[in-house]
Amino acid sequence: MTEKLSDERLAELRDIAGAAMPGKWVGVTDDSRCEERVMRVADLSMTVAWAGEIEDEWSAFNADHIAAFDPPTVLALLDELAEYRAREAETAARRRIEQGGEQ
Structure with a gap:
């Protein structure tokens, strides 16, 4: 598996695709x-x-x-990845609350 893309790298890719x-x-x-x-x-x-x-x-x-991998495709993929990461973060926060941990 490849390394996870950082938020900074994703922002850089978005800037590149947006400028093309x-x-x-x-x-x-x-x-x-x-x-x-x-x-x-x-x-x-x-x-x-x-x-x-x-x-x-x-x-x-x-x-x-x-x-x-034209600009619209890259931007759509980045949007989907951002939505996925947001859902994963929400799920992780709910699990911590359910397990009696901190938010």
Whole structure:
């Protein structure tokens, strides 16, 4: 298992995602650019990231990964994680109270 993300790291990730080009990103191969893989905002022709020439199978997979973790997706994941952590904290506090401990 990987290390738990700190609140500071989560805030940093939120800032990064919030500063990036908004919208759903898609990975596309741009034949006019020598088979380079780029990320574009869906329904726009604006390029938001460039993954380089597709030299091997990993290049396309990496580009698809970048596109899949576009800003709206990252922000939604961070929101869900924050909600989960808040529920877990509430549950832990209730258990302490039920067990006669402090809040």
